[in-house]
Every structure is written in C-alpha cells, then in structure tokens.
Amino acid sequence: MAKTDMRLVRMFRGAPGEHFHSAGYLVDVRLVLVLRTGATTALDSGEVVHVTVGCDPERLRAGRVIEASARHDMAAVLLDEPVTETMPALRWGSLSSLTGRIGCEIRYLAGDHGPERQIQAYVEPVTAGGDRFYEVEPTDADFNGPDAIGGPVMAGMDLFCGLFCLVDSIPVARPVEGLLADTSFRSLLKRHLVSVPRLRPIPTATPATAFSVVLGVGLAAVAFFLNLFNGPLQTTALLAAGVAVSLLAWFFITSVQESRRLGPRQRHRWALAAFLSAGLAAGGAYWGSIVLEGSAGYQTPVCLYQVSNDNKNGAFPVPLKPSGSVEQEFVINARTISSIFVIMGMDPALTDPAVPHAARVTLLSRNREVIDQRNVEKVENNIQTQFSFTKPIAVDSSETYYFRVTNLSNAPVSVYLKKVSPTDLVRDPDNGPVVVGQLDRADHREDGSAVSGCVLGIRAKA
Known part of the structure; x- marks a missing residue:
C-alpha cells in the first residue's frame, strides 16, 4: 500500500462493523473526515461510530461524531485513541481554483477488510441553479460507486481536495475548502490540529506555459532549418533563437509566480517545460549550425x-x-x-x-x-x-x-x-x-x- 493511502478510512454505525456508512480520510492522529450523509441516514453530533484505518485495516477503532455540517455534508469523527503509525504529510487542495477539467483519483478501501482502490477520474466545475458543483467522471469500468462513497478525491500530486459522494446518482466531490471556511469547523480544527490546513490551488497547465512548449519546439525547428542559408536568413535564425529565449524566459518566470503556492514536487513542472522549450529553440540554431554545416547549401559544391x-x-x-x-x-x-x-x-x-x-x-x-x-x-x-x-x-x-x-x-x-x-x-x-x-x-x-x-x-x- 502506498504511504499516502495509509490515511484511508471506512466508517461503520451501530454494532462494531455492522453498517457501512462512509469512507473517509484521517487528517490527524485522532481526527477523521467523513460524509455526513453516506450509505445510511445522516450522522448526528455525539454519535458513537467505529472505523478501520488503512494503516491497520483489521482493527476496529471506536470514536464519536464531534461535528456534523448539513451545509457542507461533512462530519468530523474524533477517535478514542490516536493512530500511532507514522503518517506521511497531508496536503490540502482547493477545487475552487479549477477553471476546467483535470484528472484526479478516488481512493477507498474495498469491503470490510478489502484492499485499497485507486480509481482514475476527471473532475470539473459545473454551475447549475446558481450553485457550483464539482462533477466527477470515473474512467475505470469496474468502479463501485456506493463502495467509494466518502472516498477522498486526490488531485494535483496528492492534494486532498474533497470527498466523493453521489447526489441523485450523480458523482460529485464535496470540496474541503467550504468546510475549512466554516467558523465552527475551523475552531474544531484549531483544537485538534497543530495548525489550520493551508489550501493549495490544484495545478493546471496555464495557457502561457502550454503555449511555450509549442513555441519552443516550433522556433527550434525554424532556427534549425534557417541554417541552410547564408546572409540575412542565417541572421534571422539567430534572432529567432534570441526571441525564443527571451519569451520563454518570461514564461518561465510567470509560471514560477503562478505556481509558488504548490507543493515542492509540483512547483516547477510547467515552468521547467517552458525553460526546456527555450533551450530547444536556442539549441535548434546551434545544432543546425553544426549538423547542417555539412548539408544542403553547405554540402552541394x-x-x-x-x-x-x-x-x-x-x-x-x-x-x-x-x-x-x-x-x-x-x-x-x-x-x-x-x-x-x-x-x-x-x-x-x-x-x-x-x-x-x-x-x-x-x-x-x-x-x-x-x-x-x-x-x-x-x-x-x-x-x-x-x-x-x-x-x-x-x-x-x-x-x-x-x-x-x-x-x-x-x-x-x-x-x-x-x-x-x-x-x-x-x-x-x-x-x-x-x-x-x-x-x-x-x-x-x-x-x-x-x-x-x-x-x-x-x-x-x-
């Protein structure tokens, strides 16, 4: 099991392990986030529940609901005993930063003691009736929707950005940013977490960085083949490479600024693509000057x-x-x-x-x-x-x-x-x-x- 999946949770109501209610996510050694309305009726504050955690799925742990938000359809469960296993760092993502469709994963534990599942999906913002929803489209044919209810939706290099649920049989994600903006939930988190989570925007390819890749490759080709000629066209090749480096350096700086709030693995992904494209453009001129020096106009006597x-x-x-x-x-x-x-x-x-x-x-x-x-x-x-x-x-x-x-x-x-x-x-x-x-x-x-x-x-x- 991957380290990031050690936090996966299955929550039961009634007698220990009797009625599955919702999957969830362990956000602290004792604090679990689950859906308020899962596979059973809505949870009430103070209710005693039992959970299994991905790091030790054979063990049922008792806990109680300490906060249930009807507005955000989420609940917080406080375990009686802390989870002692070492957990990887948790990073929170903001779905409100989305402007289009992106890829994500829905993760959950299959069955009472079943293996963890990682389902590929797409998530995109949808506005209906004045409300903004985050519709989820699973791409795996063997996806079991009811079993995944409450499963964490992970996007942008393992950013925890919401819980999966079905609303009128439509798969959607309940975003965590609404929950973290709620005054009572923030007070609860301050009591149980070392610090209030900082939301990170879900990284997507900006038009500037995506365009820079195409521009870099295009100018590399132009700069390469302009080396076939002497005089003004050869000068144009050098100018093309210079313009490419200048423009893409600007794209590089812009990309870094746009992604400063992302995690360390994500921070420079698109910026690096822009930087490499600039290198392609400049390298095209240099490589052309080396390779084509013995070709075409510089090979025919x-x-x-x-x-x-x-x-x-x-x-x-x-x-x-x-x-x-x-x-x-x-x-x-x-x-x-x-x-x-x-x-x-x-x-x-x-x-x-x-x-x-x-x-x-x-x-x-x-x-x-x-x-x-x-x-x-x-x-x-x-x-x-x-x-x-x-x-x-x-x-x-x-x-x-x-x-x-x-x-x-x-x-x-x-x-x-x-x-x-x-x-x-x-x-x-x-x-x-x-x-x-x-x-x-x-x-x-x-x-x-x-x-x-x-x-x-x-x-x-x-």
Missing part, C-alpha cells in the same frame, strides 16, 4: 569564383606558348575546393583543334607553395575544361590563394580572360592575373581582368 567567357562582355583569348602560364589570385568563401574549371581554346591558324592538347592547373598558397595540381590530356575547345582534385582540399575562407594554368602542349593554347563585370564572382578584380609566356606579348599583369572559369567548392558559413 557551387562556383564560388566564377567569370564568364562572353566576348560581347569583354572576354578575350590569351594565346600561351608551350609552358606558358596564367596565374589568377582569388579569395573565396569556401571550406573546401574540389575542382577548377578553366575556359581554354585553340586558334585554328596556330593550333590543330583535332589533336589533343594537354594542360595543368596548380593550386598555390599565399606563399606560392604548391597545394595540389591536376593535368588533363585533352583541353576542351572554347568551353570549360575541368581539373578535378583527387579529394576536396580544405581551405581558409579568409586566405588568399592562386591557381596557375600551364600549357603542356607543343602548340599554342589560349586561356580566356575577361574584363570583370558586376555579374562575375571575383573578390579583387583590380589585382588581375599574371601572364607568362604569351605568344605575342611580354610577361605582364592584366589588371581589371580575371581568368574565365569557375572554382568549385563547399561554401563556408558566413
């Missing part, structure tokens, strides 16, 4: 340096002698580089396009150290020639790099350059490529131009 070969827009060929080269400086927002595309071509007056012509692309660091290089045996004529590295090369988005295109053919091969326009992706167009070994010109730098082609890589996060 894109041209991070790109210059066209549109001759109407300033593109022109630079014929290179054998071993001649063009070296292009670039800085790109990339984590890795996988390929370099260069637009090359052959002038039929100088070179036979039908014969394969080889070329090399060399990737260099700022200090002109070789990072990697790739050869192709056949240069494509007037379209992109792809130089793919064996594996993606990690780069620093803040560093300057160079790629050098070298003619490995025995005949002249042209590399296209272009005057940089706003549609081209070049970080520093004024610092143009260096041409070495041009067929009809001395070595020089083509300021304001760039090599036509593309540097393919994985975008770095801004």
Whole structure:
C-alpha cells in the first residue's frame, strides 16, 4: 500500500462493523473526515461510530461524531485513541481554483477488510441553479460507486481536495475548502490540529506555459532549418533563437509566480517545460549550425569564383606558348575546393583543334607553395575544361590563394580572360592575373581582368 493511502478510512454505525456508512480520510492522529450523509441516514453530533484505518485495516477503532455540517455534508469523527503509525504529510487542495477539467483519483478501501482502490477520474466545475458543483467522471469500468462513497478525491500530486459522494446518482466531490471556511469547523480544527490546513490551488497547465512548449519546439525547428542559408536568413535564425529565449524566459518566470503556492514536487513542472522549450529553440540554431554545416547549401559544391567567357562582355583569348602560364589570385568563401574549371581554346591558324592538347592547373598558397595540381590530356575547345582534385582540399575562407594554368602542349593554347563585370564572382578584380609566356606579348599583369572559369567548392558559413 502506498504511504499516502495509509490515511484511508471506512466508517461503520451501530454494532462494531455492522453498517457501512462512509469512507473517509484521517487528517490527524485522532481526527477523521467523513460524509455526513453516506450509505445510511445522516450522522448526528455525539454519535458513537467505529472505523478501520488503512494503516491497520483489521482493527476496529471506536470514536464519536464531534461535528456534523448539513451545509457542507461533512462530519468530523474524533477517535478514542490516536493512530500511532507514522503518517506521511497531508496536503490540502482547493477545487475552487479549477477553471476546467483535470484528472484526479478516488481512493477507498474495498469491503470490510478489502484492499485499497485507486480509481482514475476527471473532475470539473459545473454551475447549475446558481450553485457550483464539482462533477466527477470515473474512467475505470469496474468502479463501485456506493463502495467509494466518502472516498477522498486526490488531485494535483496528492492534494486532498474533497470527498466523493453521489447526489441523485450523480458523482460529485464535496470540496474541503467550504468546510475549512466554516467558523465552527475551523475552531474544531484549531483544537485538534497543530495548525489550520493551508489550501493549495490544484495545478493546471496555464495557457502561457502550454503555449511555450509549442513555441519552443516550433522556433527550434525554424532556427534549425534557417541554417541552410547564408546572409540575412542565417541572421534571422539567430534572432529567432534570441526571441525564443527571451519569451520563454518570461514564461518561465510567470509560471514560477503562478505556481509558488504548490507543493515542492509540483512547483516547477510547467515552468521547467517552458525553460526546456527555450533551450530547444536556442539549441535548434546551434545544432543546425553544426549538423547542417555539412548539408544542403553547405554540402552541394557551387562556383564560388566564377567569370564568364562572353566576348560581347569583354572576354578575350590569351594565346600561351608551350609552358606558358596564367596565374589568377582569388579569395573565396569556401571550406573546401574540389575542382577548377578553366575556359581554354585553340586558334585554328596556330593550333590543330583535332589533336589533343594537354594542360595543368596548380593550386598555390599565399606563399606560392604548391597545394595540389591536376593535368588533363585533352583541353576542351572554347568551353570549360575541368581539373578535378583527387579529394576536396580544405581551405581558409579568409586566405588568399592562386591557381596557375600551364600549357603542356607543343602548340599554342589560349586561356580566356575577361574584363570583370558586376555579374562575375571575383573578390579583387583590380589585382588581375599574371601572364607568362604569351605568344605575342611580354610577361605582364592584366589588371581589371580575371581568368574565365569557375572554382568549385563547399561554401563556408558566413
């Protein structure tokens, strides 16, 4: 038997154990609360009764009715001898704090010496004829209503908030707050209890705390997937997480304030849910930045340096002698580089396009150290020639790099350059490529131009 059920009581009238009248609850070592009108006629003050207590259901204990309230339909029974077993603390709940339907339990001892029962139920406030009732809806199919008459209604983490009864066959709960507000009962309790019970509101999910859970999860998802993008949308992801933390911190504070009067186990349940939701929202942005950094927009290779070969827009060929080269400086927002595309071509007056012509692309660091290089045996004529590295090369988005295109053919091969326009992706167009070994010109730098082609890589996060 659970500790909280040691206080369950069955009360009998007449000869010891003869007529069951009502279940009840032991609220002090000698004081029992039962229904005034239970399974028999109404109790009278001074009447001798007998009870069994859940902590020792085999023993009948004598007592007498010391107060019977017709208004609240409750009675107080004072036992002749105190219950000596150690009892768990008793907490009292106020049904008047309810604004809607909540779950509860009806507890009672089944039969004279039967086991304790815990029946799941719902309780909700109902107003009829100007009076407020607390209707109970048991959910267990084997519920025995008459046997449970007077059983304590427990809600909100074991708050004792009333006694179960049947009024015109309708299950209702008789709330304890009306009894505790009665002057004569309060005087009685002051005489027999160490202190007058303090009523606690039945905890329910407030709209703010319930909404905070949904908001937290929603903003976590938004913050997570906004990491797919760069620029303004990525900034929005961080703002979304910041707004989530701010709003849900406010919900957390509000929830604590609303539940300050609850017991220690209940006090921070919904507040904690709001706090965790705030963590979800902020964590969504952080997790997205980690996981998605290698996904979608940060996983698909894109041209991070790109210059066209549109001759109407300033593109022109630079014929290179054998071993001649063009070296292009670039800085790109990339984590890795996988390929370099260069637009090359052959002038039929100088070179036979039908014969394969080889070329090399060399990737260099700022200090002109070789990072990697790739050869192709056949240069494509007037379209992109792809130089793919064996594996993606990690780069620093803040560093300057160079790629050098070298003619490995025995005949002249042209590399296209272009005057940089706003549609081209070049970080520093004024610092143009260096041409070495041009067929009809001395070595020089083509300021304001760039090599036509593309540097393919994985975008770095801004």
